[in-house]
Amino acid sequence: xxxxxxxxxxxxxxxxxxxxxxxxxxxxxxxxxxxxxxxxxxxxxxxxxxxxxxxxxxxxxxxxxxxxxxxxxxxxxxxxxxxxxxxxxxxxxxxxxxxxxxxxxxxxxxxxxxxxxxxxxxxxxxxxxxxxxxxxxxxxxxxxxxxxxxxxxxxxxxxxxxxxxxxxxxxxxxxxxxxxxxxxxxxxxxxxxxxxxxxxxxxxxxxxxxxxxxxxx
Amino acid sequence: xxxxxxxxxxxxxxxxxxxxxxxxxxxxxxxxxxxxxxxxxxxxxxxxxxxxxxxxxxxxxxxxxxxxxxxxxxxxxxxxxxxxxxxxxxxxxxxxxxxxxxxxxxxxxxxxxxxxxxxxxxxxxxxxxxxxxxxxxxxxxxxxxxxxxxxxxxxxxxxxxxxxxxxxxxxxxxxxxxxxxxxxxxxxxxxxxxxxxxxxxxxxxxxxxxxxxxxxxxxxx
Numbered sequence: 001x002x003x004x005x006x007x008x009x010x011x012x013x014x015x016x017x018x019x020x021x022x023x024x025x026x027x028x029x030x031x032x033x034x035x036x037x038x039x040x041x042x043x044x045x046x047x048x049x050x051x052x053x054x055x056x057x058x059x060x061x062x063x064x065x066x067x068x069x070x071x072x073x074x075x076x077x078x079x080x081x082x083x084x085x086x087x088x089x090x091x092x093x094x095x096x097x098x099x100x101x102x103x104x105x106x107x108x109x110x111x112x113x114x115x116x117x118x119x120x121x122x123x124x125x126x127x128x129x130x131x132x133x134x135x136x137x138x139x140x141x142x143x144x145x146x147x148x149x150x151x152x153x154x155x156x157x158x159x160x161x162x163x164x165x166x167x168x169x170x171x172x173x174x175x176x177x178x179x180x181x182x183x184x185x186x187x188x189x190x191x192x193x194x195x196x197x198x199x200x201x202x203x204x205x206x207x208x209x210x211x212x213x214x215x216x217x
Numbered sequence: 218x219x220x221x222x223x224x225x226x227x228x229x230x231x232x233x234x235x236x237x238x239x240x241x242x243x244x245x246x247x248x249x250x251x252x253x254x255x256x257x258x259x260x261x262x263x264x265x266x267x268x269x270x271x272x273x274x275x276x277x278x279x280x281x282x283x284x285x286x287x288x289x290x291x292x293x294x295x296x297x298x299x300x301x302x303x304x305x306x307x308x309x310x311x312x313x314x315x316x317x318x319x320x321x322x323x324x325x326x327x328x329x330x331x332x333x334x335x336x337x338x339x340x341x342x343x344x345x346x347x348x349x350x351x352x353x354x355x356x357x358x359x360x361x362x363x364x365x366x367x368x369x370x371x372x373x374x375x376x377x378x379x380x381x382x383x384x385x386x387x388x389x390x391x392x393x394x395x396x397x398x399x400x401x402x403x404x405x406x407x408x409x410x411x412x413x414x415x416x417x418x419x420x421x422x423x424x425x426x427x428x429x430x431x432x433x434x435x436x437x438x
Contacts, residue, residue, distance in 0.1 A: 025269040025306075026292030028285070051306070052346075055292075078345025079292065087344065096344075099268065100310030100352035107307050120314065120352045123385025156286060168286035168297075169270040171305040203305075 003162055003212045004191070010034065010213050011041045013150065013183060017070075019047040021106065021148040021177035026052055026079060027059030029170030031154040031187035033215040035062055045070040049106070049148055051099060051173055052076040053083040064092070073146065075099035098126060101143045103173060109145035110179025116143050151181035154215070155204070158188035159195070162209025163202035171203065178204045187215040219413055225365050225394035228411065231256050231438040233322055233363050233392050237263050242272060244313070244353055246323040247291045250363050253322055264300070266318060268309050268349040273301020290349070313349065314356035321357035323350060325364045327378045330425040332388040332400040334362060335380035347383060354384035366393035372424040374398070374405070395419050397436060398427070409434040 014037070024030025038046075039062060046069050053074055054061035061080040063069050069086075071093040077083040086092035097105065104116040117140035121127050131142040153174045155164035164186055166174055178184050186204075191214045194206075219225050226249050234256035237243065244266045245251050257263050265274045267289045274289060275296035283294040297303070312318055327335040334354055337347040354360050367373060374391060391398040396419050397409040406428045410419060412435050420427060 025290075026288065028269070028288040028292065052348075074346065076346040076348040078348075084344055088341070094344075096346045098347050098351040099306065099349040100314055100356075103306040103310060118314065118352075120355050120384075122355070124351065124382045126347075126351065166305075168284065168303050169267070169288055170286045171270050171303065173306055175305050176307060 003209060004160060005211045005213055007037055007213065010037050010185060010211065013185065013211070014038055014041050014043045016043050017045045018043065018150055019049065019148045021151045021173070021181055022048060022050045022060050023153050023172060023174035023177055024050065024054065024059055025169065025172040027054045029154050029166065029172050029174055030054060030059040031152050031215065032059070034152045034185060034187050034213065035060070038063060038068065039066050042066070042068065044068055047071040047073070049073045049146060051102065053080040055079055056082050071095070073097060073102070075102050103176060105143050105146040106173065106176045106180045108143075109147045110176055113145065115145060117141070118143055146180070148177070148181040149183065151177040151184045153178050153184060153186045153204070155186045155188050157190045157192060157197055157201075158186055158212055159192050159197045159206065160212070161194045162186060162204070162206030162212055163197050163199070164204040164206070164209065165197055165201040166203055175204050178208055183210050184208060185211045185213060187213050189215055218418060219394045219411065222365065226252060228394045228436070228438045229363050229365070229392055232397065232436055233361055234258065235437060236320065236361060236390065237261060238319070239263070241319040242266055242312070242317060244268060244318050244321045244357065246321070246350070248324055250322040250324060253363070266309070266312065267295065268313065268353070270305060270309050271297055271301055271303050272312070273298040275301070310349070310352050313352050316356065316358055318353070318357045320359040320361060321353045322361045322363050323354065325362045325373060326368070327373055327375055327380050328362050328388055328391055329375045329378045330400075330405045331377070332386040333378045334360070334383045334388050335378045336383050338381050340381065350383050354387045359390070360388050362388050362391045364393060366395045367422050372422055375424045376426065395422070404428050406430070407433055409436045411436045411438070
């Protein structure tokens with residue numbers, strides 16, 4: 001079994017209209033090489049699920065600027081003016097979700113849960129259209145799971161089986177999107193032989209990783 | 218009247234820092250609230266969270282020492298202190314919603330006399346998104362609004378917020394360059410005022426009703 005693939009093979013996995021989860025927080029922990037390939041292939045009408053839309057020239061924002069995105073599900077779009085402009089002009093749909101709720105929606109999908117109950121958003125416009133439950137006298141919103149066709153993950157050290165270590169604050173959404181998509185591609189900053197990454201440091205178990213592409217720092 | 222914006226922010230940050238307690242875990246919002254970290258009282262250990270995935274956030278790295286793997290919630294390079302820890306977003310918001318964050322300090326577009334806060338959207342104009350603000354305001358044990366008293370000369374402390382809310386009834390304390398206001402069940406209580414202002418001035422710059430007792434302390438800044 002060989003999970004390591006070349007950029008040309010990665011591009012074959014990209015299709016118009018896909019729902020894609022991408023790791024990173026304001027471009028920290030975002031697989032930039034995989035985004036390069038999405039831009040090169042220029043697939044269209046993507047739905048992107050991510051913490052934010054990065055910056056116009058860095059991270060997920062580059063896909064927005066390149067006009068490849070139909071819909072964004074994110075907690076924050078303020079650092080990329082292009083996202084706001086396209087939204088206001090009605091050219092791109094944006095669904096804003098509180099950050100803590102968004103990660104739990106992703107986690108729920110990957111963990112086989114039917115949703116999560118959170119107090120976040122009660123009494124705000126976030127509760128519109130959502131089921132509200134009262135438990136022990138406190139109100140909660142039911143946030144439903146969210147899945148994707150493809151997850152694009154950035155790992156700091158990845159072994160050839162896909163066991164992945166994420167350094168510092170690059171973790172963010174990465175370990176959870178790796179469970180919530182049909183196909184998981186990890187961009188490896190450093191690729192090592194299987195067994196060279198301590199199993200104690202495998203934050204994402206390689207069994208859930210479908211493909212690995214060598215990136216670069 | 219305090220017209221110098223830089224001075225106003227300094228006054229606010231210094232006064233908010235007096236609310237810190239030894240051993241607390243605190244989350245500071247981007248902008249003015251971040252300045253609070255500069256005024257931690259000597260001898261006190263306060264741990265700061267950055268909701269993108271760390272507690273024990275340290276200062277900005279020296280030039281050349283930046284690590285692309287280590288940033289704060291504003292996307293800037295940062296460092297971690299020896300007692301700190303890194304984690305993913307689920308852990309980060311478990312800390313926030315789970316009541317493990319003792320205090321959060323945020324800015325506001327509007328705050329009202331029921332403790333409602335609006336700070337994430339001006340429909341049709343400015344739509345940055347709520348990021349982690351909704352989770353922080355509903356999850357942190359204590360919510361402090363740190364902001365300049367007015368915006369473009371208009372009151373920001375209102376009877377009722379007009380903008381979409383960040384959270385309902387969660388604000389505990391409002392600190393501006395003019396005064397300190399506590400949110401209580403009875404309404405907004407004026408607790409302290411800056412030496413360079415008057416009750417009349419504060420009232421004229423505040424739309425909300427203020428409960429004013431005879432003794433009002435001078436802000437210790």
